[in-house]
Amino acid sequence: MDTSLSPLPIEPRLLAIPPVHALQLRLADYDRNSLSLVAPLAPNVNDKGSAFGGSLVSLMTLAAWALLSMKLEDAGHGAEVYVQDSSVRYLAPLYHDLLAVARLGPGQEWGQVIGAFAQRGKARALLRAEIADPAGTLCCTLEGRFVALAPKT
């Protein structure tokens, strides 16, 4: 993991958000193509002993949000990143810690996303995040459309 190009470390930014703090997440990895967030099961467990759906969605959404934010920062652009919509599939219960991995969605290119932002101060991107258990069973997936806007001056 190398976050040295990021002007503001992403993990403290996330943890400053009260409901994110409750998730007890931390940044697990960022390799410029994917970003992973991890959170322990205990504060995110539901009444069935598995991971709470709201925590799964939050972690996947935040991983995608953080990936787009960091890619733009790596390219020298500060941006406000918003999620516009998302589709979530709950495939299997998760009885372990939550590890969400976000990547760019199908048919998307980072060069185009960053180029659009550089030209117009605005870019849209489809991102995909997923959470699998330690055996590799896919537990949930998220596809979300995000928009990045240049900060208002």
Next chain:
Amino acid sequence: MDTSLSPLPIEPRLLAIPPVHALQLRLADYDRNSLSLVAPLAPNVNDKGSAFGGSLVSLMTLAAWALLSMKLEDAGHGAEVYVQDSSVRYLAPLYHDLLAVARLGPGQEWGQVIGAFAQRGKARALLRAEIADPAGTLCCTLEGRFVALAPKT
């Protein structure tokens, strides 16, 4: 609001889930056709001063989950209710407390849902939840498919 037919009050059941407790939600209303959950903004605020997306999704999902659970309980059926998938649209930022209202989705009938469960111990339902601000501006919507299963004995 009348929850007297419910064998297990829904609010304590929800609050027993650690990440739900963090939302500080409470049951605002249940009139047998809709169910409303409310949560204060402070523990659910994001870095932009508006409601955090993960809290919005959680509250909408829980309202729909609670509505289906309570409708089945009102009909005398204990059930395990699971969300299978959901689509969320984020339409406008919310700078107020969160009030999520859940109803049965378009084309759905409670009689059919409850009848299917009574016959087969299993039912599927499409539910819709939304959060508007006090002025009535719709801030986000969720459509989710849920399944209710008879508890394993």
